[in-house]
Amino acid sequence: MSASIWRVDIVVLPKDGVSDPQGEAVKSGLGLLGISGVDRIRVGRHLEVDVAAADEAAARSIATTMSEKLLANLVIEQFRIDSIRALQPTGRQL
């Protein structure tokens, strides 16, 4: 079966209830800028990962494993996979 390259977008954010000093700082910066009405900001990380996998489910599984083991620290962070799309077939045989 030939593999494709899948582009996976992974978002890592502080867990609810975990303090986010960066988010607080950005929020206060927006206040200084005169932008009001900002109720809450959480600062995290967006990772764009290109991964070779047989199909979308396999790509999702690889992305989930890497998120759980390294990309997010589940003590303080949560992650979600925002999108997975095929880039192009590699022509390689899995």
Next chain:
Amino acid sequence: MNRGVAIVSFPGSNGDRDAVDAFAESIGVATRLVDYREESLDGFEAVVLPGGFSYGDYLRTGAIARFAPVMTAVQQFALTGGPVLGICNGFQILTEAHLLPGAILPNRDLRFHSEWVHIRVETGETAWSSAAADGEVLTMPVAHGMGNYFADPEILATLEHENRVVFRYCDADGHLTEQANINGSMHAIAGICNQKRNVVGLMPHPERAADPLLGSPDGLRILNAVTSFVGRLV
């Protein structure tokens, strides 16, 4: 073979040679730098993960160092009861490696704190606090942007119940104040130990306070514990 203290050098460690000086010169025990690519800690009697910015602090502090080849041996050493001390980045690595519970967040005020602090010894019953007295106030430097200890309420309760908070930030008289808690750590935690009490992590730098010439010899109140498992060189 008694090889003494292994000080692990990761790419980006900067407290490794300070630690070697403190153990070898100020205390006088056999000490060797161990490269992060080494896979064995055979013969060592204690392991120190030093301060610094391993792997550039990329992703999260300590997150990538945790997967360095040497860490399998560190895990094994710790799980078999060997004394392991994590200083600053070393503490962050120990939490990422799940050898210590909780995690370290950015400092509450987002500032990098490089200053002298006071910490209170909460328990002398760990591998690395046995030379100090309960309630003793020690003065030593911190240098970190991420030192804000976090754990969920259940883990915090366990740490307190099992007397595993080893050091807390305090004022010069040993009182816990909001101001003394420089990074906003929960329960003013500056250091903790694992359940077996052989693994200890702390944010302040005892190795940078190992001689009066450096401003304080108080770090030796912690590091001297090493002589209970490593013989001094004659």
